[in-house]
C-alpha cells in the first residue's frame with residue numbers, strides 16, 4: 001500500500017541563494033532619476049559602495065545585475081555561449097555590418113569568421129603593417145607647419161582612417177576613393193542612435209542613409225575583390241586576407257561577407273584606438289615627469305635612427321606601452337561590457353554572500369568601477385604607468401584574479417582580437433609626436449563625452465612646435 005510521505009520525509013532541499021541586493025528607487029522609474037541627475041557612473045559607484053560587488057539596478061522596467069571586480073566576474077567572462085549570451089546585446093550591429101556576418105549568423109559560422117579575424121590580426125601579420133603605418137604617420141605630420149594649434153581629436157581620427165584605409169581596406173581605397181569610403185563609413189556608423197538600440201529598422205533618415213551607405217560599400221569592395229581576382233593581383237592588406245579566407249567546408253567568403261567583416265573591424269578598432277591615443281596624449285601632457293620619461297625612451301630607441309623602426313622596436317617601448325595601458329585604465333573605451341544570462345546561475349560576491357541570478361537577466365561588468373578598485377590598484381585615481389611594471393604588476397590583481405583584474409580589452413571568450421594592432425598603431429603615432437614635436441595642451445582637461453561614449457568631450461586643442 002502506498003504510504004503518503006509527510007513533508008519531513010522528503011530529502012532536505014538546499015535553499016537557493018537569494019537574489020542580488022537591489023538599489024532603492026522610485027516605483028516604475030527605479031534609479032532613472034538618480035542616473036539623470038548624477039550620471040550613470042556615479043550611481044554605479046555609489047551602489048557598489050553600498051551593496052557590494054553583486055547588485056541589481058532597475059530602471060524603467062529594465063533590470064541589470066552588475067558584477068564588479070575579478071572575484072565576481074569569472075562566469076560572466078568565461079562561461080560558454082549556452083550559459084552567457086553575447087549575441088543579444090550586439091544584435092544592434094546587424095544592419096551596420098550587414099547580413100551574413102557577426103551577430104546575424106549562427107554560432108559556428110561566427111566562430112569561423114572570428115578565426116579569419118584572428119588569422120589576420122596575429123603578430124606575423126601585424127609586422128607587415130608597421131611600415132605602411134609609419135609611412136602614413138610621417139606623411140600626415142609632415143604636412144603640419146613648424147608650429148600651430150590643432151584639435152588633436154580630429155587629427156588623430158583622420159590619421160587613423162588613413163592608416164585603416166591602407167592596412168585594412170587596401171590601396172585602391174587609399175589611393176582613389178578615400179573621401180568617398182570615409183564618408184560612407186561615417187554615415188554607416190552615424191546611423192547608430194539610441195533609437196536604433198530598440199528599433200534598428202525604423203525608417204528614420206539616419207537609418208536610410210546607413211542602409212544606402214552599407215549597400216554602396218558592398219558594391220565597392222565586391223568590385224575591388226573582383227578586380228584583384230580577375231588580374232591575379234595579391235595585396236598585403238586585411239581585405240586580401242578576408243577575401244582569401246575559406247570556411248571549414250572549403251567555401252570562399254562572398255563580397256557581402258568581406259564587406260561586413262571589414263566594417264566590423266573598423267567598428268571595433270577606429271573610435272577605440274582614436275579615443276585611447278588622445279587620452280594617452282592628454283595624460284602625458286598633464287604629467288611632465290612621465291612625459292620626460294616617455295621622451296627619453298624614444299631617444300634611446302629611435303632618435304637619429306628612425307629608419308630602424310619596426311615591430312620589435314615598437315615592442316621594446318615598454319614605458320610608452322604602460323602609459324597607453326594606464327590611460328585605458330582611467331579612460332576605458334566603454335563604461336561597461338554587457339551580456340545576457342541564458343541560464344540562471346549563482347555568483348559569490350567579494351564580500352562573501354552568494355546570490356542567484358535568474359535566466360534572461362541583463363548583466364554588466366562596469367569597467368569604470370573595475371578599473372578603479374583600490375584593492376587592485378594603489379591610489380587608483382593617479383596616472384601611474386609604472387603600476388604595470390615588473391615587480392608591481394597591479395594588472396595581475398594578486399592570487400585568484402586570473403585574467404580579470406585588467407579588462408580594458410575585455411577578457412575570456414570575447415577578449416579583444418585587435419589588441420596588438422591597436423597598440424601598434426597608437427605607438428607609431430605617439431612615438432612620432434614625442435620625437436618630432438613639443439606639444440602643449442591649450443584647452444581644459446576634458447570630461448568624457450556622455451553616457452554612451454567615453455571619448456574626450458569637445459575639442460582637444462593642442463599647440464605644437466617642431467623639435468629642434
Ligand code: HEM
Pocket residue numbers: 114117265266268269270272273276328333337338407408409410411413414415416417418419421422423
Ligand atoms: C585601444 C583600442 C581598443 C580597445 C580598448 C578595444 C576594446 C575591446 C573590448 C573591451 C572588447 C570586448 C567587448 C565585449 O566583450 O563585449 C573588444 C572586442 C573586440 N575587438 Fe577590440 N578594442 C580596441 C581595438 C581593436 C582593434 C584595432 C580591432 C581590430 C582591428 C579590434 C577588434 C576586436 C574584435 C574583433 C572584438 C570581438 C571579439 C569577440 O567578440 O570575440 N579591437 N575590444
